[in-house]
Amino acid sequence: MTDTTPPDDTTRTETDRPAVLVPLAVLEGQSLPTGTPDLLANARVVLLGYHVIPEQTAAEQARAQFGETAMAKLEAFAGALANAGATVETRLVFTHDERTTIDRLIYEHECLAVLVPNGIERVESVLVALRGTVGVGRNTCLVAGLFAESDVDVTLYHALNESETIADGESFLNGVRADLVERGMDPERIEVVVEEAEAAVDAIARHGESHDAVVMGETDPSVTTFVFGMPSEQVAERFLGPVLVVQRERPEE
Amino acid sequence: MTAPNGPGGSSGSDASGVDGNPGSTAGSGPVAPDPASGVAVPDGLADAVDADTGEGELERTIGLSGGLAIGIGTMIGAGIFVFPGLAAENAGPAASLSFAIGAVVALLVALPTSELATAMPRSGGGYFFISRGLGTAPGAVVGLGLWLGLVFASAFYLVGLGSYAGQVFLEAGIALPVDPAVPLGVAFGVGLTALSLFGTENTASLQNGIVAVLLVILTLFLSYGGLDALGVFGSERLPERFFPPGGLLPVLQTAALVFTSYLGFAQVATVAGDIKDPSRNLPLAMVASVLVVGVFYVVTVFVATSAFGSARLGEFGETAMVEVAREFMGFPGALAIVVAGLLATFSSANASILSTSRAVYAVSRDDLIPAAASRINLQYGTPHVALGLAGGPIVVLAATGQVELLAEVASFLHLVMYGLICVALIRLRREQPDWYVPSFRCPAGFAVAGCGALASFALIAFMQPASIGIGIAVMIAAYGWYRHYATDVELKGRF
Known part of the structure; x- marks a missing residue:
């Protein structure tokens, strides 16, 4: 790891930067998508190059053969991120199971979010889909950390569930907005959208089309972690842009 | 610009004790680092091995249940579904004693193996311990011998699998002009090799499931059969004389024959590099799998010899257990055992073929055979050359159909390795090299390893002359290859 924090910036320490895991299947030709360095310019990026090997192959065997190539590619991507x-x-x-690996690294590096790497042209507006108050602090921490010092517009979005009224939803999002402002975001750049939606996934994907990136939570907090839980995976597939999947707090071991 | 690859330079703050965390400089890079620096962290075994040397870390993905499934899954196929008939024919009801002797020998070896494996949790298992502990020449003989030993074992399992597949035709009432066991075994050998080459499906959970199903079927069957045999219900069966006419000699000969049933525990050590928390899981998986299968074997032979006379069992051959089940529970019982036998021999054959390819990789990594043997196919991610070097000879040997010979040669080559593993333990404990820091210590190490070595070599003496001859020929050939190709390779203490 190299500390690439600009030397003249003394107010920011590394811990302020939100940690974002960027997993790339380096040897399967997956490269750092366009726009990712801009999106994550203020992040502490944990760049994970992984290669999934079938069980009949010893991980060591794959490393011996592909380690150097993979590391060289990864270093090039790391350079692009650091330059931004x-x-x-x-x-x-080298792993037999990428979910185990991604999960372990999220935990080891205390990552706030995982990026579903898709390309973008520019980063001007971001949709932040919020489910409820549980763990919302991690969302605000991520959004403020990434975008407080940029000129990115943020749209907070909440799909109402059955027991909520529009007023409930608005007061929830206004609370989040206040938190973001406290963390240094410009209130002018934060928009709030509350609506009734049959299927939250569809709604998020639809709204996402008018934005450059989406921030959303993990699947269902009651279900054991699947990094690319169904909803975020579905959103990423339809939206085709980068999705930052905010991770729940991990229990201490 | 970043220089993101520095071993030990990476985030020291997240040292959460999870495997693969960088922070130590030892590893398996092309240049052997100073061994002393590698194992300085007492609990950091896996860390030391997996540390990022600038070419990436290795994720350990096999847990305790996975390790147990490998051990039990590899072993259980032979002892229960192939051997009872053959063993009872040779040793009568005392065949259960033969299996018990096998279990004791296996345990005497499993404990030292566990200690070595926690000191060197690397793929390659016994070969790795011996080459590092005793030097290149014994390492080469064992490494090449292990490859061929696994080839013989896999061929043996394939013939067993073929027998059960043939039994399916029998149960279905389809008469075949020839005994289908060997052709079917060969077909399965080709099929499984192809599956290993091109299959990228995740088969670990399938293997765990197969083992679980097997254990359930066997427990039910053996409890019922055992109670019946003891006369709890049904008619009490008259036990025949426990010892065979020849006394103890046939029992020991049978122990040497059926020892193939215990070869799987060391397979756990061959995937040591992929096992999570190896300090705890390796010894547990090895010792527990030997105990579990040992108990099943002993009970199986007891039940089988209670159902039929030993001579009768012998006539049934490889699929004797099907007749035992039919005797106790009729057609449904027979069907359940045919299915269980198919699953068990299939999983044993598959696991052995994969182990064979890993054994080839292990010697190739150390330059004992050309490096091309460990090439990986980028499209499928599988070691195609090593799998070919495994599958080819396996199929040829399976075609011979010589069940007992295949089993004994496999046992011979493994027993040589087991004996040398014990010798390696004794030597390493005496010499105390600074890289040798096992986190599991075999209780009464010298005594256990001494007995293990003696027992392993002694068991060989009870094999048929033909098996001993082939085994010695393989070892001489392996030594000859070493003298011809790899005299300049120095492996002792190399990591």
């Missing part, structure tokens, strides 16, 4: 201003740590892992 991000702090970068790289990890290269």
Whole structure:
């Protein structure tokens, strides 16, 4: 890991930067998508290059053969991220199961979010879909950390569930907005949208089309972690842009 | 610009004790680091091995249940579904004693193996311990011998699998002009090799499931059969004389024959590099799998010899257990055992073929055979050359159909390795090299390893002359190859 924080910036320490895990299947030709360095310019990026090997192959065997190639690619991506201003740590892992690996690294690096890497042209507006008050602090921490010092517009979105009224939803989002402002966001750049939606996933994907990136939570907080839980995976597939999946707080071991 | 690959340079703050965390400089890079620096962290075994050397970390994905499934899944196929008939024919009801002797020998070896595996949790298992502990020449003989030993074992399992597949035709009432066991075994050998080459499906959970189903079927069957045999219900069955006419000699000969049923525990060590928390899971998986299968074997033979006379069982051959089940529970019982036998021999054969390819990789990594043998196919991610070096000879040997010979040669080559593993333990404990820091210590290490070595070599003496001859020929050939190709390779203490 190399500290790439600009030397003249003394107010920011590394811990202020939200940690974002960027997993890339490096040897399957997945590269750092366009626009990712801009999106994550203020993040502490944990760049994970992984290669999934079938069980009949010893992980060691794959590393011996592909380790250097993969590391070289990963370093090039790390360089691009660092040039845009991000702090970068790289990890290269040969694994039989990428979910185990991603999960372990989220925990080890205390990552706030995982990026579903899709390309974008520019970063001008971001949709932040919020489910409820549980763990919302991690969302605000991420959004403020990434965008407080940029000129990105943020739209807070909440799909009402059955027991809520529009007023409930608005007061929830206004609370979030206040929190973001406290963390340094410009209130002018925060918009609030509350609506009744049959299927939240559809609604998020639909709204996402008019934005450049989406921030949303993990699947259902009651279900064991699947990093790309169904809803975020579905959103990412339809939206085709980058999705930041905010991770729940991990229980202490 | 970043320089993101520095081993030990990476985030020291997240040292959460999870495997694969960088922070130590030892590893398996092309240049052997100073061994002393590698294992400085007492609990950091896996860390030391997996540390990022600039070429990436290795994720350990096999847990305790996975390790147990490998051990039990590899072993249980032979002892229950192939051997009871053959063993009873040779040793009568005392065949259960033969299986018990096998279990004791296996345990005497499993404990030292566990200690070595926690000191060197690397793929390659016994070969790795011996080459690092005793030097290149014994390492080469064992490494090449292990490859061929696994080839013989896999061929043996394939013939067993073929027998059960043939039994399916029998149960279905389809008469075949020839005994289908060997052709079917060969077909399965080709099929499984192809599956390993091109299959990228995740088969670990399938293997765990197969083992669980097997254990349930066997527990039910053996409890019922055992109670029946003891006369709890049904008619009490008259036990025949426990010892066979020849006394103890046939019992020991049978122990040497059926020892193939215990070869799987060391397979756990061959995937040591992929096992999570190896300090805890490796010894547990090895010792527990030997105990579990040992108990099943002993009970199986007891039940089988209660159902039929030993001579009768012998006539039934490889699929004797099907007749035992039919005797106790009729057609449904027979069907359940045919299905269980198919699953068990299938999983044993599959696991052995994969182990064979890993054994090839282990010697190739150390330059004992050309590096091309461990090439990986980028499209499928599988070691195609190693799998070919496994599958080819396996199929050829399966075609011979010589069940007992295949089993004994496999046992021979493994027993040589087991004996040397014990010798390696004794030597390493005496020499105390600074890289040797096992986190599991075999209780009464010298005594256990000493007995293990003696027992392993002694068991070989009870094999048929033909098996001993082939085994020795393989070892001489392996030594000859080493003298011809790899005299300049120095492996002792190399990591």
